[in-house]
Amino acid sequence: MNSNTAKRIRNVVLRRMAGSITMDTFLGRSNLIIFSARSSGTDKKAKYFIDLQFLLDKTSQILENGSETPVHAPNALEKLAVGLQRARWPHSKTKRIVTKFGKEEVFALWEDELLKVAKWLTYFDDFRKLSSDLQLQIVKGMWKTFSRLEKLATTAIARRQKLCSDRMIMAYLEKDLVFCDLNKLDIDLSWCTKYTFEQLKFFESHDYVKQMDELLQPMLDLNPTDVELSYMLAQLCFHQVGKRHQGAILQVTEQFQETLSNHLHDYYVNRLGSKNYVNRIASMMKINNMIQKFVYHDKVKSELMKVFDIFYVKYSHPDLFTNA
Secondary structure, eight states: OOHHHHHHHHHHHHHHHTTEEOOBOTTSSBOSOEEEOOOTTSOTTOOEEEEOHHHHHHHHHHHHHOOSSOOOOSSHHHHHHHHHHHHHSOSSOEEEEOOEEOHHHHHHHHHHHHHHHHHHHTTOHHHHTSOHHHHHHHHHHHHHHHHHHHHHHHHHHHHHTTSSOTTEEEEEETTEEEEEETTTOEEOOTTTBSSOHHHHGGGOTTOHHHHHHHHHHHHHHHOOOHHHHHHHHHHHHHHHHHHHHOHHHHHHHHHHHHHHHHHHHHIIIIISOOSOOHHHHHHHHHHHHHHHHHHHHHHHHHHHHHHTTOBOEEESOGGGGTTO
């Protein structure tokens, strides 16, 4: 690289970061999300700007590169199950207890959740056949719903294995096992609203703790295999994103669901030798339907907050949070 090229690159980066605050996440690495603060003396109604372009560029790169290692499996669903293990489980199991949740933690969580979904879908050959634009659109529409179910399953494993207490949740975040007690967590929302977390409970008709309490026991009772969990994730997310977008995306997501349903039948009959699996399917769909209900309630709550102008942030890509 010659000096002129290096100078041009440096100038582009500096312009991009001018007036912005970049930060290292609590995981000790640079974040892909840029937070632009309001300058002093600006209108109090002016919004902070959150630039997610770098994060989406990284997501597109993962989708383009494909799975990190080749996988041989009997069908697409079992290949997704292998991919789920690789995208989800950290290589090292360093434990970290989180007692405060603010801007840095939120951004780190968003980054991990979005990239995890992208990595998982690189193990789905039918998805890989779609155009790059369509792939990214589907990932953007499903990452938050995916994370709800994936974190529920992770916490159920932790509770079953006595890795955490009954009031704690566990998540895999990059290379760490992250634990937190939701009842003792110090939540700092000063970066996005003038209201405190306690004040915002006025809008919480179904808060996260209540949702987790309602969902955990059914998940503990089901104790899904990786194949079953992969099917649950695919069914829930593809149904949600297809319903949201309609058109071409609805067509391909319905096809995905049909293919994976057939593979689930093969898994029960040919791999497990079980022909009576109706009750397990019913339990899986019960959990998925409960999550869909919570997604709807949270969407209504989000729309209400917009009416009252609760948050003073603006996103470069607001469609990432349509189903959040």
